[in-house]
Amino acid sequence: MESYNSFHVAQKQVAEAAKLLNLDRATVELLSYPQREFSCTLPVKMDDGSVKIFHAYRIQYNFARGPAKGGIRFHPDETVDIIRALASWMTWKTAVVDLPLGGGKGGVVCDPKKLSERELENLSRAYIRAVAEYIGPEKDIPAPDVYTNPQTMAWMMDEYETIVHRHQPGVFTDKPLQIGGTEGRRDATARGGVTTVREACKILDVNPHGRYAIQGFGNAGQRAALLHEEILGGGKLVAVSDSRGAIYNPDGFNPKDLVTHKLTTGTVRSFPGAQQISHEEILELDVDVLYPAALENAISELNAEKIKAKIVCELANGPTTPEADLILFRKGVHVIPDILASAGGVTVSYFEMVQDSYSYFWDEDLVHKRLDQKLTKAYHSVQQAMVQKRVHPRLAAMVVGVARVAEACKLRGWV
Numbered sequence: 369m370e371s372y373n374s375f376h377v378a379q380k381q382v383a384e385a386a387k388l389l390n391l392d393r394a395t396v397e398l399l400s401y402p403q404r405e406f407s408c409t410l411p412v413k414m415d416d417g418s419v420k421i422f423h424a425y426r427i428q429y430n431f432a433r434g435p436a437k438g439g440i441r442f443h444p445d446e447t448v449d450i451i452r453a454l455a456s457w458m459t460w461k462t463a464v465v466d467l468p469l470g471g472g473k474g475g476v477v478c479d480p481k482k483l484s485e486r487e488l489e490n491l492s493r494a495y496i497r498a499v500a501e502y503i504g505p506e507k508d509i510p511a512p513d514v515y516t517n518p519q520t521m522a523w524m525m526d527e528y529e530t531i532v533h534r535h536q537p538g539v540f541t542d543k544p545l546q547i548g549g550t551e552g553r554r555d556a557t558a559r560g561g562v563t564t565v566r567e568a569c570k571i572l573d574v575n576p577h578g579r580y581a582i583q584g585f586g587n588a589g590q591r592a593a594l595l596h597e598e599i600l601g602g603g604k605l606v607a608v609s610d611s612r613g614a615i616y617n618p619d620g621f622n623p624k625d626l627v628t629h630k631l632t633t634g635t636v637r638s639f640p641g642a643q644q645i646s647h648e649e650i651l652e653l654d655v656d657v658l659y660p661a662a663l664e665n666a667i668s669e670l671n672a673e674k675i676k677a678k679i680v681c682e683l684a685n686g687p688t689t690p691e692a693d694l695i696l697f698r699k700g701v702h703v704i705p706d707i708l709a710s711a712g713g714v715t716v717s718y719f720e721m722v723q724d725s726y727s728y729f730w731d732e733d734l735v736h737k738r739l740d741q742k743l744t745k746a747y748h749s750v751q752q753a754m755v756q757k758r759v760h761p762r763l764a765a766m767v768v769g770v771a772r773v774a775e776a777c778k779l780r781g782w783v
C-alpha cells in the first residue's frame with residue numbers, strides 16, 4: 369500500500385527542481401500536470417460467457433521532446449494518481465538519459481492472477497481497441513510493466529496492426545525477438561544501474577570490488593548480481609532478499625548459484641549454508657553498494673539513519689522516501705536515483721524503436737556499447753548538477769530532466 373499520494377510527491381519534486389531553475393509560473397504549471405489523459409471502460413468476454421467491465425487509463429505526460437513512452441500495468445490497486453506520477457517520472461527519466469521521447473504510463477485495474485490466458489489476451493486487445501487512435505511510433509509507445517510482459521506486447525501489437533492495416537512493430541517495445549524485439553532488453557535495467565555504480569565508484573573512490581547487497585532478487589536484482597563481474601570486474605555479494613526472506617554470507621555468495629537456486633525453488637531463503645537475516649537488516653548492512661530492487665518506500669525516515677552503504681543504486685521505482693533522501697544526503701550516502709539508475713530499460717526500448725523503424729537489427733554488443741555510453745553520460749550530467757546546485761542526487765537528476773523538458777517547451781513556443 370502506498371503511504372503517499374505519489375502524484376503529489378511527483379508534483380512537489382517538479383516544483384523543487386523548477387525553483388532551482390528559476391522557471392516561470394506557466395512552465396511550472398505546464399510541467400506539473402499531464403498533457404493528455406485517457407480514461408476508458410473495457411467490456412471483456414470472460415471464459416464462463418459473462419462480460420466483465422474493466423477500468424483503464426493511458427496518460428501522456430509531456431510531448432515536448434518526443435512521443436510519450438512508458439509501460440502498461442495490470443494491477444488491482446491501480447489508481448489514476450499512481451499512473452500520473454509514473455508518467456511524470458518517465459518524462460524526467462527519458463530526459464535525463466537524453467532520449468528524444470516524452471513520458472507516459474498506462475494501467476488497467478484488474479487482478480491478472482485471477483484471469484486465464486485467454487481472458488488476459490481479450491483484455492489486452494480490448495485496451496488497444498480503446499486507445500489505438502492515440503498511440504503509435506510517433507505518438508505514444510507503450511511497453512510492459514507490472515504484470516504485463518513481452519507476450520502482452522505481442523497481442524497488443526497484433527491488435528494495433530489489425531486496426532491500422534499495416535506493419536507497425538515500433539508501436540510497442542520489449543516485444544519478443546522474433547517479432548521486432550531487440551537484443552539486450554532483458555538485462556538492460558540492471559546493466560544501466562551497474563554502469564552508474566561503476567562511474568560512482570570512480571568519483572567517490574569506492575572499491576568497485578567491494579561488498580554489495582541486493583534487496584529483491586527478481587528480474588532486476590538477479591541481473592545486477594550476474595553483471596557485477598562483467599561491468600565492475602568483481603565484488604562480493606554478501607546478502608540478498610526476496611518477499612520470503614533475506615540471507616547473508618560474509619564470505620560472499622556465488623551469483624550464478626543463487627540465481628539457479630531462486631529459479632528452481634522460487635526463493636533465496638533456503639539457499640544452503642546461508643545465515644538468515646531480517647528484511648530490515650539487509651538494508652542496514654555495512655556494504656559498499658546497496659541495490660534496492662523490490663518495492664517503493666523501502667528506505668524511509670524510520671531506517672535511513674541506519675543505512676551504512678556508501679552507494680545506494682535504486683533499481684526499483686521509488687524505494688526512498690523524500691524524508692529519507694535528506695537524511696541520506698546529510699550522512700554522505702550517495703544515492704543513484706531511480707530516474708537515472710533504472711533508465712537502462714527505457715534506453716534499450718528506444719534502441720528497439722530505432723531498429724524497428726528501419727527493420728535492421730543490431731547485435732548484442734552494439735546494444736551494450738550504446739547503453740553504456742548513454743548511462744555514463746547521464747550519470748555525469750546528474751553529478752555535475754549535484755555539484756553546481758549543491759543538492760541531493762535525486763533533485764539533481766530532476767533538475768537535469770526538468771531543465772531539458774522546459775527548454776523544449778520554450779523552443780516550441782508553448783511558454
Ligand code: NAD
Binds near residue numbers: 557583589684713
Ligand atoms: P520482480 O517482480 O521480478 O522482482 C521483485 C522481487 O522483489 C521479487 O523477487 C520479490 O520476491 C521481491 N520482494 C517483494 N517484496 C519484497 C520485500 N519486502 N523484501 C525483499 N524483496 C521483496 O520485479 P523486477 O522487474 O525485478 O522489478 C523490481 C523493481 O525494479 C520494481 O520497482 C520495478 O518497477 C523496477 N524496475 C524494473 C525494470 C525492469 O526492466 N525489470 C525497469 C525499471 C524499474
